[in-house]
Amino acid sequence: MGINQRVTVIAIVVLIFVLKSILSSSTPPFSTGQALSWNLDEEQFERIKVRNGSKLRLWFKGPKYPSSTITWYKDGKKIKNVTSRLKIKQSSLVILKLEEDDSGEYACYKQNQHGEVWKNYTLTVTTDPLITKPVIQSPLNQTVAYLDDVKFQCKVIMNSTSTNIQWFKHYQVNGSYTNEDGVPYVHVIQQSRLNHSSEILYIKNVTYEDAGWYTCLVTNAVGRAYQSAWLTVTVPSTLAKRTIFGMLILRT
Structure with a gap:
């Protein structure tokens, strides 16, 4: 191998070493954040049956991420009309004085730039009396x-x-x-x-x-x-x- 070839090989090796050093020590130009993950202690689907006139709180206990957004749905439609009887507080949905029309399929949708998770609820509001001992x-x-x-x-x-x-x-x-x-x-x-x-x-x-x-x-x-x-x-x-x-x- 000639002198020029040896110099070329050494230069390539040095360049590779320098590039590896730069890549391993430098930080990315932006934070990758954290992808949403499911809380294993919580069921992903929940059935709830309550009497009319009661108060209900649907709560999604999933992990909190500052960059995530939360949206609540009923029967596939986004809940937009927050009233004195229906309130949304981030991961919880509160319904006061339940009515039979409140029955349906509810979902909490949590999303950030790296993923999404859902929590689903089936709510039944009943007028059946609670059975208790006399x-x-x-x-x-x-x-x-x-x-x-x-x-x-x-x-x-x-x-x-x-x-x-x-x-x-x-x-x-x-x-x-x-x-x-x-x-x-x-x-x-x-x-x-x-x-x-x-x-x-x-x-x-x-x-x-x-x-x-x-x-x-x-x-x-x-x-x-x-x-x-x-x-x-x-x-x-x-x-x-x-x-x-x-x-x-x-x-x-």
Whole structure:
């Protein structure tokens, strides 16, 4: 190899080395930024069912990027009309006093120059009542005279579905109202399906055997509720006593 060829090879090697040094040490003329990525802790599609009149917040928890823009859509159309009932706050969409017309397909679209991500929601606004266990108001303790009439009222103050109601009369076995497992001794004395707000237990011509503990039990598909009251039977204040053939007759 001649001198000129050697010089040429050395020059090429030096040039390559210099170019590599420049490329490895120089910064790009602009920042590449950061591409949008999906938050693995969040579902990309969500179904939501709420009652009308409620408040709803749809929230996209994806990562925040200063250079990204966020757009909300309903049924494929960009949401532009922000009202006193509908508010957009960056990654969240708030709807007050939901109506059935608010049902639909919602999407949050987040974009920067390097990519995009979506979060989709299916919203159903329903007028169906929420099913809850019943809530009842306790019947009141009663005190009545012998042979008078008495009534206990079991008032249901909250109920959302078909309901069964039962009245029980408690009794004792060997001086106890419950067995060894704590289960009460009871007789079912009245039962029906509740189609109004209260159920009344009537007892006519009360005797001393009717005195004791009564319980109203209300059940539906979700749960049950019960309340109890005590009946006291007294001797009439205007009692006339007569003995006929050795028998005691009570009358008012």
